[in-house]
Amino acid sequence: MIIKNKKNSGKEQIALFEIFILIASITAFAYFVGAEFGVVSAVGPEGDCTSYYRGDKVIFTYGGRDYTVTSSTTIEGIGCDRGNVNCKFHKYTKQADGSWKRDDGSIVSVETEGATSYPTFLSLATAAATCYEKKNAGTDRDKRCENAGGICKQNCDSKDMIIVGDMGAQCNSPGLFCCKKSGSEQQSSSPDGVIPPIAPNIDTGNKQQNQTAGNETAGGFLGLGTTLGSIVEGFLWGAAVYSAMRFLILPFLGADESLTTAASMALGLGVWAGKTTYELLGGAKGAYALEKGIAVGIGVAAIVFALMYHKETREVITFTCYPWQAPTGGSHCEDCNKQGILSCSEYQCRSLGQACELINKGTDKEQCVWVNKNDVEFPTIQPWKEVLLKDYQYTPDNAISPPDRGVNIEYIPSTSKCVKAFTPLSFGVTLNEAAKCKIDTTRKKKFDDMGFFMSGGLSLYNHSYTLSLPGLAALTAENITINNNGEYELAVKCQDANGNSNTADFVFRFCVEKGPDTTPPLIVTTSIPSGNPIAYNQTSVPLQVYVNEPANCKWSHTDQAYENMENSMSCSSNIFEMNAQMLYTCTTTLTGIKNREENKFYFRCKDNAENTNKESYKFSLIGTQPLVIDWAKPKDVTIKDSTESIKVTLEAQTSAGYKEGKAVCYYGDTGETKDYISFFNTNSHLHSQDLWLIEGNYTYYIKCIDLGGNSDIETISFSVESDASSPIVARAYHEETYLKLVTTEPARCVYDTKYTNYPCDYLFADGIGMTAIDDINHYTEWNTQITLYIKCEDTFGNQPAPDQCSIIVRPYSGY
Incomplete structure (x- = not known):
């Protein structure tokens, strides 16, 4: 059984990486957006134009194009028809009634600029003209350098910094630089300590307006400090929202962990991005910045939520491995006989179909044929009585509607005839031919639709099935409601080698006793057999104990009551946490094991109904030696x-x-x-x-x-x-009254004295044996009247060729 978690940790890591990229992009955007927009400090009422200085141009931007105010009633710039088409240079002149007329004679109105654009253009043009009129009220440039916290000098000191850029904090006289004051001298002479700019610009969608009210904190790029200030402020807002959603609101509403994490992070980052955008667009001055901030925040939140949220589900997947089975029937049996010079083996034949069989085995007429080709009868199913456990019986079930048929399984000692809860129940079927059988909790029309194989999917004459079921009281105790009132049925279908299967089901019916559980748990077996030896010096052993029902188990070195046992096991407590043998597992580690002796342990269990073992389950391990x-x-x-x-x-x-x-x-x-x-x-x-x-x-x-x-x-x-060579006779000489031969390796030597045309062609077995000492020294009588044709054979059977000798010797007398 596998518990499959559909949440993919690899995808989650990718999502976190993508979010990191998104955050980095937001930070980069926040910094570089300062090239276009200022952060406005709301100083003074709207229309305050003291930020302009003598000699400055008054410029405002509308529709992505710059317009220059050349007098209090004249504006020059690039104008377009509706839809940003037919763009060309235009001069706009203010009329007595406050309206503006373009040089082509048309009045700037809703019709010429559009319903949405007209109020914006009119407002920008009027404000800019007003500032043009008031610019003479501004200070000179030297004063402006001082307002910017600097001082005009011919050369800035090494510790000073030249103030440059779009802030315009430059000196009016040629050759002078506006230098930043060092140390305690550096102060802002601006009323609110804010460095005033030439023309603070505010983005209004596809439009930029010359902001005539308020003072700007930076020029050009906003500067790293200002940008980071906006980012930090947005981050603090986002962190507050994240914390509230993550730890308070969403958990209170009962959101799951995955939704809580994703939604909290999405809202936190969305608020961060939205707030940062709002501040960078000069949020203090208009609904436009608020609108764009909200749009960016919602977009970022949506992206983060989509990347992070993964609905997590748990599925229990049960799989069983069965032996491979050949296809039913025998339509391909003859293919095995078409292999040319290669004969068909029995393995090949049977693999082509369950009805294939090799005939004429052991002859040159072996053939793979389809046996019982015309068999169209499905297997006949009968209940198998011999597989029933003691005190169980079958009785005919007359309540089953034809064509289905079946039996009831009854526990004889029970007045209700219901089987005992959490107790193995064994039953089976016997067939008139070998076949595969399947079993299911519901009746199915086809054999292939049935759920579980009996006997591991093998084709047999007899099939059995064993299971153990909880009682109604145990199910109720865990708040599990079933509608069968403790009654069960299991349907069986079988299929023979030719693919014939039962159209009707054979049904086994039984009930599980409904009364309270009064039986103590039964320890069925253990992962290590009792009496098993363990390795030398192993003082502890992990062990699994298998019980017939959910229970809590303990163990001890002494046989005593459950309550007094010192060591607890970790046990399955849910009635559905059974293994493939329908038993419940308790795990523990046995300790205190000694070498060279039998180590005894005692187990007892208590089930969920408080039934406790009165006798211990005895278990032992044998300590050994190396x-x-x-x-x-x-x-x-x-x-x-x-x-x-x-x-x-x-x-x-x-x-x-x-x-x-x-x-x-x-x-x-x-x-x-x-x-x-x-x-x-x-x-x-x-x-x-x-x-x-x-x-x-x-x-x-x-x-x-x-x-x-x-x-x-x-x-x-x-x-x-x-060693493939025959022995070599290294020496031959007279010693006392003997002829002595010395071989280079252990050997056995024989000789013949008959002279023929081929005196060495005698068989080794026909030769006369020489006396050997240590298989190296060989002796025979010294006789000067004969010639000895000698052959030697080593311990591996190597000897000279059939027509050759190892040595030819003729003794002689010395002179």
Whole structure:
């Protein structure tokens, strides 16, 4: 079973990276937007034009184009027809009634500028003309340098900084620089400590207006300090909104974690971006900045929410692995007989279809054929009585509507005949032919629609199924409502090799007892069998205990009541948290294990209905001693034979460990765990493995492991040589009364004295044997009257060619 979480952590990381890019973009935009817009300080009433100085031009921007005021009643600039078409230079003249006339004679009105544009143009033009009239009231440029916190000098000192840029804080006299005052001298003579600009400009959508009221904090680029100030202010607003949404509002409204995180971050970043935009666009002076700030904030919030929010769902996916099955029928059986010179094997034949069979086995007429090709009958299903547990029985179910049929499963000792809750229930079917069977909780029309295979999907004559179900009281205790009143049915269909399956269902019906649970939990088995050995010096062992119902379990070194046991297990408490064997798992770690003795433990459990075991489940682990490899061979020797590949037998003997050294041994030539191969003869005290090796030097690692997990490793090295030549007689001489031969290797020598045309063509077995000492020294009688035709054979069976001798000797007397 897999619990699948649909939230993709990889996508979440990508989303966070994209949000980081978005934040960086907002910061960059906030800084560079200062090239176009100022941050306005609302100083003085609207129409205050003291920010203009003598000699300055009065310019305002409208529709993305600059307009210059050349007198209090004249404006020059680029004008366009509606829709920004037919753009050309125009002069605008103010009329007595306050309206403006373009040089083409048309009155600037709603018709000429558009319903939305007209009020804006009229306001900008009137304000600019007013400022033109008032500009003579401004100070001279030297005074302006002082207002900017500077002083006019011919040269600025090394500690001073020249004030330059669109702020216009320059001196009027030629050759003078406006230098920033150093130290305590640096002060702002502006009424509010704000450096006044030439012409503060405010963006109004696709329009820019010459802001005639208020003083600007920077010129050109707003400057890093001013820009960061706006960003920090926006950040503080965003952080406040984020905190309120993240920790107060959304949790109070019951939003889940994913929605809370995404919405809080989206609103926080949206407010940050919107507030920063509002400030950078001179938010104190108009609804336009508010409108754009809100638009940017909503856009950023939407993007962040889309990137971060992932609805998280949990799905329980159950999968079962079944053995591969050939397709039903046998329509492709004959394909196996069309392989040319290659014959069809039984494996190939059966893989082409479940009804394929190889006939005439062992002859040259083997054929793969479709058996029972005309079989159209589906399997006949009957209840399998032998699989029922003690005190259970089948009774015919006459309430099932034809063509379906089936039986009731009854627990005989119960007055209600209902099966016991949390107790294994086993039942099955028997068939008239081998077939696959499936089982499901609902009746289905087709075999393929059924949910679960019986017997692992194998084609058998008999199939069984075992399950355990909670009682109605246990379901109610967990607030689970079921509408079957504790009654269940399971439908079975079967399909034979030719694909014939039952159209009707065979139904098993039973009920689970409805009364309160009065039976204590049953410990069915454990992950490690009781009495199992464990490795030497292992003082603790993780263990899983499997119980027939949800329960809390404890263990102790002594047999005592559940309440007095010292160690608790971690157990499944939900009735649906069962494993594939329909048992509930408790996990723990057993401690205090001693070597070389039996370690006893006692388990007891208490179920959700407070039923407690009165007797302990006894469990033991056997402490062991180290495993020892007494010897392993061949070691430090040379193994010879006359063949190209030579048989070498690896052998080892083990002792101690568990059961006096009973173990399984492995060999490998690298020492890596993945390269070890089990000995052919092993799982004992003596272990052997035959290898066929060519000439060379070899090193093998022998590793033995007993049932408790104790292991030992031994390394052996040896050489392999191939000897295909017959023995050589190194010397032949008279010694006392004997003829003595000395061979270069252990050998057996024979001779013949008959002279023929081919005196060496006798069979080795027909020769007369010589007496050998140490298989190197060979003796026979010294006889000067005969010639000896001698052949020698080594221990590997090497001897001279059939018509050759190892040596020909004729004894003689000396003179």
